[in-house]
Amino acid sequence: MKPKKFRIVNFKSIIDSGECYFEPGYTVLAGKNESGKSTILEALELFDEEKVLSKSTSPIGTKKESELFITFEVSKEEIEQELGEIYSKNVSISNSELITIKKDMSGYTIEDGIKLPEKTKKIETEEIKALENNIIKIIKESDLKDATKEHILNQGLTFADYENDIPKWLENPNNANIYGNTYSLNEPGINTFSMILKHIEEFRNTEFSENKFLKTLIKRNMPYFVKFDSFDDVFPDSVSIDTIKTNPVIQDLEEVSDFRIDEIISDDSQIQANHENQVNTNFSKVFEDYWTQDDIKLVVRKNGDKIYFWIEENHILFKPSQRSKGQQWYLSFYIKVVAKMQETTPNVILIDEPGLYLHAKAQKDLLKVLERQFSSNVLVFSTHSPYLIEENRLNNIRLVEKIEGSTTIVSKPWARIEDKETLTPILTAIGLGLGDSISDRFKNNIICEGMEEVLYLQAFQLLNDIDKDINFINGNGAAKLEFFGRILEAWELNVKYLFDNDTAGKRAGKKVLRDNPSALVHYVSDVSGESTVDLISVEDFKNIILEDNSINVIKNSDYIKNEKLDKVILARKFLNHVKGGNIEVSPKSSDKIKILMDKLYS
Known part of the structure; x- marks a missing residue:
């Protein structure tokens, strides 16, 4: 049973989250602090069979019952296993969906089940x-x-x-x-x-x-919902022998390593000493795959009535609490999450703010670790860090915002957002800064009005199969293009200016030519009022970018403005589709794009 989508109703700050699909690889809950990201993870954790959903989770001031809905994809093989031999031989079975509900103080109920053949x-x-x-x-x-x-x-x-x-x-x-x-x-x-x-x-x-x-079927195949909390799941410096057998961290340590409680606390000093050496060697080799920042080892020692844990680096022993928060986080994360992965049942792994204690490089490394080590599981993590958002995987992002005290999930990062601050980590991740664009390795540069133009032009370049050493630069507004152009010209770089054919663009273009008559000034279109996105036909805009052909669109740029959609995210989405090679634009779009590109590359 693989989770496909979820919906949370009447759970703490969530009145109705709306349907949210799980993405292959991982799903990111992005939003600012106090938006409700942790609440969503808490609700998903309670869907675990071992957890109980109590009445205390209902929103304050209401007696409405909390409800958690998860739709699962159920394989043909799982269905056949439960039907038994006599039924499997006599009916035709295919992959199906199963919608399960968990309510206050109850197990699972079924809203919409698998439709088995009449046979x-x-x-x-x-x-x-x-x-x-x-x-x-x-x-x-x-x-x-x-x-x-x-x-x-x-x-x-x-x-x-x-x-x-x-x-x-x-x-x-x-x-x-x-x-x-x-x-x-x-x-x-x-x-x-x-x-x-x-x-x-x-x-x-x-x-x-x-x-x-x-x-x-549910009993046998329901996945575990495992939540790792950066704030609460801390690896200890030591554990007393009296409590070691009931300590959940140590129980998990037994699952992920050769560590055995009975041997580490054994009265036979030879058994105990040999076990220490064995555990330290084997565990450290496996942990290297997770922590790539330093060469460290986990050391376990018994002393009196306590078992001590040390982190060895450069032959010096440190308590876990003396190491960086990032190192502690990785150690705790590895032990708790990987322990559950020893089970044959697949898992839904929930991680609250994984980048909280990690520096930028460690956060980027974490994404690789998550995908490499947990590729067969469903991963959901919350963040407001741009380093945990990949610009080429915007489809993995679910925006979380709180409007009038209620948390909702927006499944498309290019959809309309009430609180623009929610988009901050995404916009940072996809590179709004000018500094990343300017480089003296590019002799030829085209300065555009905004980041969305940069992204569209990169996509147009790919569509026209143009392989020239030209750099597109975000000029941060029509009025600023001249300023950046002068800097580039001072560096003896070639510059072209590209403006929208609107009032602001025309005014700025005329000023550039007035101050520098030899400047190369172009407009995205000869049609008054058009911007770069308008070079894409309305039908392509609806089908490729909005993914909804039923929407009434007269002019692309007007629709984006009226609906208050984020221009940059839409442009990045279009570029990602082009890079993936999974779209084909109409002749109407292709002709207009080619006219502009011929003009720029002449």
Whole structure:
């Protein structure tokens, strides 16, 4: 069972999160502090089978019940396993979806289950009919009196009749009321009815029913929901021998290494010493894959009534609490999360603010570690750090914002956002700074009005298969282009100016030419009022960028402005599609783009 999407209703600050899809690789919950990112992870953690959803999670001031919805993809193999051999051979099965709900103080209920073929019900009917025939045979061959046999068989009883009525007859065998007649059941008669009830009970234990099937399917295949909290999950400096067997961190350590509690606390000094050396060597080799910043080892030593843990670096021992928060975080994260991964059931791994204690390089390394080590699991982590957001994977981002006290999830980072501060880590990640754009290795430069123009032009360059050493620079507004152009010209670099064909662009272009008549000034289009995004046809804009052909769009730039969408994120999305090679623009778009690119590259 692989989670596909979730929805959280009436949980603390969340009235209704809306549907949120899990992305392959990992899903990022991005937003500013106090937006509700941690609350979302807390709710997902409570979906774990071992957790209980209590009434205390309802929003303040309401008695409405908390509800957690998760839709799972269920494989053909998982369904066949639960159906059993007799059903799997007789029905055609395909991958399906299962919507499960968890509410206050209850287990899982099913909102929309797997639709099994009618043939499964037919098989069940045939089995019941066979059981009814077997019961008739037992009665005919029994030692019941002939009059009793005849009276029962003439009723045309069904399986359900026998199941409901035989217990009543056995309650008073000396005076059994069997459909209007009173009979005294002798011992053979009692044995006959007891045998029939045993057959019915055995059938009930093995029979197929959709409800029973779904519950068993969930029980066997529901993934673990494992949450790692940067604030609470801390690796200890030491643990007393009295409490070591119940310490959850040490229990997890046993799962991920050769560490064994019984051997480390053994009274046999040779066993205890040998075990220390073995654990230290093996654990450190595995941990190297997770912590790449320094060459360190984990050392375990027993001293008196305590087990001490040390981090060895350059042959010097340090307490875990003496090391950097980042190093402590990695150690704790590895032990807790990897411990759960020893299970055969897949996991949903939830990480709250993984970059909190890590410097920029360690945060970037963490993304590689997560993908390499946990690729077979579903990963969800919260962050407001730009270093944990990859500019080429904007589809993985889910924006979390709190509007009027209620947390909601916006699944598309290019959608309309009420609180613009929510976008800050994303905009930082995809490079709004000018400094990254200017480099003296580029002899030829084209200065654009904004970052969105830079991204669109990079995409247009790929679409036209142009391979020239030209740099596109974000000029941070039409009025500033001349300023940056003069800097580049002072560095003896070639410069072209590209303006939108609107009022601000025309005014700025004229000023550049007035101050420097030899300047190379271009406009994105000869059509008055058009900007770079308008070179893309309306249909391509709706299909490729908005991903919704039903929206009414007259002019691309006007729609973005009116809906208050983020121009840069939309442009990055278009560039990512072009880089992925999974789009084909219409001739209308292609012709307009080619005119501009020919102009710029002439």
